[in-house]
Amino acid sequence: MKLKVNKDLCIGCGACQAVCPDVFEIEDDGLANVIVEEIKDELKEDAIDAKEGCPTNAIEEIEN
Numbered sequence: 001m002k003l004k005v006n007k008d009l010c011i012g013c014g015a016c017q018a019v020c021p022d023v024f025e026i027e028d029d030g031l032a033n034v035i036v037e038e039i040k041d042e043l044k045e046d047a048i049d050a051k052e053g054c055p056t057n058a059i060e061e062i063e064n
């Protein structure tokens, strides 16, 4: 699974980083970014929780 953050939608609330800091990070621009290329199996549950919890639906799955 691969995820990306749509920076046009992200409001920098930090929720994704709080839920899954191994995958999401707030960058210098104040917006979130995905810091891993491929989401490892052990992080998928947290990553999906973060995706579903994003208040602006800014986290998108990238089709392989």
Ligand code: SF4
Residues within 6 Å of the ligand: 005, 009, 010, 011, 012, 013, 014, 015, 016, 017, 024, 031, 032, 053, 054, 055, 056, 057, 058, 059
């Ligand atoms: S939860 Fe959504 S809006 Fe909040 S920082 Fe993460 S991607 Fe941005």
